[in-house]
Amino acid sequence: MNVLKETRGEKFFRVLEKNAVPILFLAICAIGIPFSGYSLNYLGQEVITRISRNSFLIIALLVPIMAGMGLNFGMTLGAMAGQIGLIFITDWGIGGIPGMVLAMILSTPISAFLGWMCGKILNMAKGREMVTSYIIGFFINGLYQLIVLYGMGAVIPIKSPALILPRGYGIRNTVNLISLRKSLDNIWAIKVFGLSVPVMTLIVIALLCVFIVWFRKTKLGQDMRAVGQDMEVARAAGIKVEHTRIVSIVISTILAGYGMILYLQNIGTLNTYNSHMQIGMFSIAALLVGGATVNRAGIGNVFLGVTLFHLMFIVSPMAGKNLIGQAQLGEYFRVFVSYGVITIALVLYEVRKRRDKARVGRLLAQDQTDVKEVK
Amino acid sequence: MIRVRQLIKSFGWPRIIIALFLLSLFIIAPMVGVKVSSSLSDTIARFGMNGIMVLAMVPMVHSGCGLNFGLPLGIIAGLLGGTLSIQFGFLGGSSFIMAVLLTTPFAVLFGFGYGKLLNKVKGGEMMIATYVGFSSVAFMCMMWLLLPYTSPTMVWGYTGSGLRTTISTEGFYLHVLNDFLKVQIGENFSFPTGMMLFFALMAFIVWAFLHTKTGTAMTAVGSNPVFARASGINIDRTRTLSVIMSTWLGAIGILVYQQSFGFIQLYMGPFYMALPAVSAILIGGASVNKATITNVVVGTFLFQGILTMTPSVMNSLIHTDMSEVIRIVVSNGMILYALTRKSEATR
Amino acid sequence: MKQPGAPLLEMRNISKDFFGNQVLADVNFTLSSGEILGLVGENGAGKTTLMKILFGMDIIHQTGGYGGEIFLHGKAVRYQSSFEALADGIGMVHQEFSLLPDFSAAENILLNREPKKSSPVSEVFGDRMDTIDRKSMQQKARTAIKKLGVELDPAMLVGQMPVGHKQFTEIAREISKDHIKLLVLDEPTAVLTEREADILLSAMRKLAEEGIAIIFISHRLQEVIDVCDTVLVMRDGRIIKDVPAAGLTIPQIARWMVGREVGEHPGRRAFNPEAQPVILSMKNLWVDMPGETVRDVTLDVHQGEILGVGGLAGQGKLGIPNGAMGLFPAGGTITFKGNAIPLNQPRRFLDAGMAFVSEDRRGVGLLLDESLDWNISFTAMQVQERFLKKYLKGAIKWRDEKQIQAIAKKYIDALEIRCTSFRQKAKELSGGNQQKVCLAKAFAVEPGLLFVSEPTRGIDIGAKGLVLQALRDYNSKSGTTIVMVSSELEELRAICDRIAIVADGRISGILPSDAESADFGLLMVGKQPDGSTEGGQG
């Protein structure tokens, strides 16, 4: 009685619409790959690299979605914390895996503090978490610059001349992480069909996935899902709503910090004032490309998303060049697609929310017509 | 005492701190050898440049669409108008008038579509507006490469197609408003009368519109949409109208900006143009659902004042240019403050 | 069945006032284990407040607490929050579902009381890191469902359940709690089909046999008589009757509920609505207004009359004007002065010359942040283009502040609105004065027909009289037809010519306002009075 009748066509479109974004990206990739002229081997290698490089960061987004707080645009906070950890270990001359571990240990309290602050602020802005977390990212970026560009070397002791700007304080625009570069990736890199696979990194990511799956089964995970569905009901059942929301952001921020360290060990260079700001946007776009929505995302979305999104990213400049003769066009195209996909996902989410509300009315109308038909 | 406290409360602490900060900058300036007259002149010039883009926030706030984070869309309309006017070979003052005229249909069209979209996503406008702005900028990046512009002043010399990233407005509408009835006092102070008059004209148009029947309806829609609906107002249409107005004002705003700045910045240029305008109006005392012309004037002056004064004063004071950081913290902090406050309407 | 010994619950001399407005006075009753107590009364009789006091809700503390004492097992208790009450084994099932749609029945039943398996991580991060023991959760849920004696799959998602199962899930949640002794059910059958209701009633008996006491709040009197051991009738904050249920009849209870006999209120005026032409006619109207669903209403309103629409809360009376105006999705047909009025378009409703004063003053009725003159003139300005100066042949319609202020002053004087000036913001006025502003706004449109919804809700007695007087005067002076929706029957009987009663989203009957009060009571609970003066429609 509370199932809305729909024709087969309607059902088809509903399923299509539900998976619209991944399908669209499949289409873009399917068109782009032949035109780009890249070999499958090359693309395969690139996809493996990017999965190992980016998926940790994207998985960090899952927890706040579970708690109904939407896409955590504030994950840049964690990225900043991770970068601060990396700056310190570089200055102290710690490299390799120990350097990574130490950077993670250093980033944890910073991430936790920033995440706690972010969660507090988001609790004050219920209903507009996403735009608020987005602005928090910018705001904390200001403080990050204050610390890194003016504080480090002046107040915070950083002695390595390779890090400090010639003027005597502030970190250089780029920090070489040579001692860290691929230290995790290279521990156990095997060749499969001519593709080099960083097994150890993938194991770490797999462990994180296991953590997420386990986390969903914990009491805290259950509470988060409850809070995500209906804050008032959760509150009435005695769940600490505000605290749960803060914890979800803290976990996400800490994971984002680790993810950033993992990401940068693969790249090998820290772009001190840019990396963190870009990473949030691209992680979110990739997750959405994988078919996630603002209120529902799983591990499957992460890997599908990384693959499709980065395929599009790799392919489009060359495809643009071969199709229209301008590589620049392809570059802009992929930027457009990245932003476009976030826009579409956000719009679809809001539209669905409204349609669900209207559904009740349609049910009632249906009841009326049913009654009349019986008469 | 109570009245003072009430005044402070209505004005808001962050605003008072910012105003005091700016005031102290003006007091310190002469001590560290920064000329107040030229600073003031700069502030006024930048006020005129940015004022209309800040004004573009007002209609959407009034209709309850929130802050116009999608300002880049309007700016794109302005860029189209400006480049077309140059393409068609208009020079001097006429090129500015033509730019305004050519901009208008684009602004209306874009605003219409944008407004329709925002009507579908009531409640989530601000985030979506941000991303509409971003994606339209990225889309236009492709278009600037592809559109068949031919004017040699604008296209890349070596390929002969695709627009340059920056295009000089010299010979076209550079300073057409700035120099109109310009008043020069001493060496360091000049008052761009034409630009200020133009801003005043735009502000008057918005003010006047808000006093008409439709403007009244718009305010009511923003104040309480259910009330407006119960009074027979078509909410969606009113909101769309407000979005069109905001978009158009954004488009005109960028033209004024360009004529003073001297360059048209294409491609990623408009990407983050919304945030300064948003924080300016918030500094002026607006909230997410209330904004007046006074907020625009006060906010733009304070914001641009800080932008002009901090680099010079801070530099002379501590030999470090921390203005960038201060700007980021102040403007984003202000937006955060506005977002976290419970909206004033008791809905 | 009543058992000897210390009663489970005893309420002694409970009284409560909201800022001088007495809503409960001298309430005394006892409840034993395994007893089912039916609590009936009109809206505003004090049932909800009484339950709020029992549960120590915040609203009670914020408004100055309550008088009297509550004893549980002979021990005085005074709960500071509902969690304390829950800890003592008192559970409540509210009218609105408090369920999570994407959780299964089992997850909902054991929400925040999930059985856990401790994990080593918990030693550091706290016991919220324990994993949930799904198997034992399923088991516990099954036990609770079994206790209730209904068919319910614990693994089913609540969002996909029919309404009845949702209700069972709610009740199962309460009885799954350890040491549950007392269960309060607020209108549990309102949303159920007859069969589901029967299942619920037998479940209640089963629970009672196991020693759980139940307070059953319901408007379905037959159910109350069928299932309860004792019936408690409340009226105007007092307990009117506390009698065994056996042998009671519906008319009896209905009379107690509605109370006062004919003659206590001013009689109806000499006016025969039926002789007047029909001005507004609704046919098969349905309205999707949450909590006030209108299912199928057919109603004729005659020229110049004041028609009352009454009924119990949640039955759909408020949905009628809201749907007619188009504020909520609606269907069916409405004809005003012979013209069909399209639904879902407030503008067409207003253009036709009707106006609506909403029950939701702050949400719908007012621009709280704007001045009074704006509030009063707004609708007339927008719909009828009044208070405007036109320039350039009407291309520019400028707000005429002078006229706006004039009309505001006129109504401020006429309705005696207490304010500093017409520039005062609407949110700064008291409830009664806000209501008058809403009326002024409607009067300013000079409507042919005026819907007024709950005009006296939440305002003090003095203001009540003024508001009602204003309506009556307006009707007699300008001949405007008025449809007044109110949950206070007395108020309707005071000024209306006829009163239609809504039950279950339908008109259960229309009576002249001086009809027997018991008849109104019967109509409210969806029963036709014997020998009714007038047949119900729909």
Next chain:
Amino acid sequence: MARLSPSHRRHLFQLAAIVLILLLGVLMFFIGRQHTILLDNKTLEFEGKSYQAFSIVEVAVDRQERLELAARDRDKADVLGQRHVLSVWYTDKAFQEHELKVKFSVPVGQDMVLVSLPALVGGAPESVWLQPYFPPTAVAPPVSEEPVVVDDLGVIPVSF
């Protein structure tokens, strides 16, 4: 002993966890510390004793690749951690080939150490063949702004 309440016990565990993590951090600090080992093949005079440079010698630190040093050559190896193994392959005057493995640890807090291979092979005490080395501070190492290595995400302006 009175039984600990759960919250007390948890605090204890939390404390232990924090201490553990701190210890891990310290451990990482030492085993991950980068050092530069300068390998020197120069004649060394020390306390009247002379250690003659080899005409050619091969040396490897840990498992890194072998370095070939002619007389008066100096090379360096970057290593992580404190403890290392030095392998030296040399030919003595009798044209006999020898392989020598020596374990040593870098003093805590020292960035660079200098290993004198002749002294090492010649059997001098560790304090002789292993000496701390301080780079001349007057000359800052030339740090060129390297080209930024990023993946292709760096296309968006990041501040306004």
